[in-house]
Amino acid sequence: MADIYVFIGPPGVGKGTLGEMFCEETKAVHVSTGDLLRQEMAAGTELGNKVKGIIAEGGLVSDDIVAEMVEGRLQKDDIVAKGCLLDGFPRTVPQAEALRDILKRTGHKMAAVVSIEADQQMLITRLTARRMCTNKECGAIFNVVAMPPKTEGICDKCGAKLYQRSDDTKEAALHRLDVYAKQTAPLIDFYKKEGKLIRSTSRDLPAEANYANLKAALKA
Ligand SMILES: [Zn+2]
Known part of the structure; x- marks a missing residue:
């Protein structure tokens, strides 16, 4: 049984960098669902071949498949020993519900969901x-x-x-931020109700400063 962390944040907020710093310090395993999909396909597992077929037909990989893949990964020894940071999952409330069931079955504990937030103008500046x-x-x-x-x-x-x-362009950046906000607002509510949500605001500062801020929010 290990601690599972989830970071969520809009495009341009520096979530990837903060996630790397977190895993470096805590030794939690960094699990990106994009990487997992690529690994399954490369390894030619049953699931990987299924995903290949779906992508070849131009389809979207369903929540069920992603959840199955994450569940398999969470049972590996490294995560059982050190815990993990989930990147790219969950993105939606149905995925969050699936993750809740996965954690029950695997015996892991959701330690915290960190919503990394930032001023809209800063994000637009970075994205453009x-x-x-x-x-x-x-x-x-x-x-x-x-x-x-x-x-x-x-x-x-x-x-x-x-x-x-x-x-x-600014138009493209605004669109991405809008899609993120619409998709994530229900997820943030979900984890707030579960009592797992921690908010951390990133500013236009070196990543180390934003990381220190995130760590302080986690400890508070
Ligand atoms: Zn040139």
């Missing part, structure tokens, strides 16, 4: 910061916040103009 070089042979990528080009709009490496991909 990427710039690509228009010269396909160069392919350099810049970030106007973290790694800006020396001259605005111009590639440092080859002097060609930079552009913003359609996925990186």
Whole structure:
């Protein structure tokens, strides 16, 4: 029986980095459902082959399949010994209900669900910061916040103009944040009712500072 943690957070909040820091410190196993799907497919397990078929037909992998895969993973020795941080699951209330049943069967304990939150404007700034070089042979990528080009709009490496991909526009960012908010609000309510929800606000600070903040929220 081990402690299971779940981090949820909007695109651009730095959830991946905070998750890595958490697993590094606590030795909890990092379990990403995306990685699990890829591993099952690569290993050619029965489940993996089923998933391959679904993806080949352009279908979506159902909650049941993801839940089955997570349940299998949670029974492995490393997680039984050290616990884990779930990444990418649950995303919806039906998945959260499935996870509750899985934990009952496997004997693990939901230690906490951390909702990592941030100011909308900060998220938009981060999600729209990427710039690509228009010269396909160069392919350099810049970030106007973290790694800006020396001259605005111009590639440092080859002097060609930079552009913003359609996925990186403000409109696209607003859409992603909206989808996240709609999908996650019921999940947040679910875990609040279960008494498992912990909120942590990330700010425009180095990851270490946001991590310290998250740890303080977990201990409070
Ligand atoms: Zn270039």
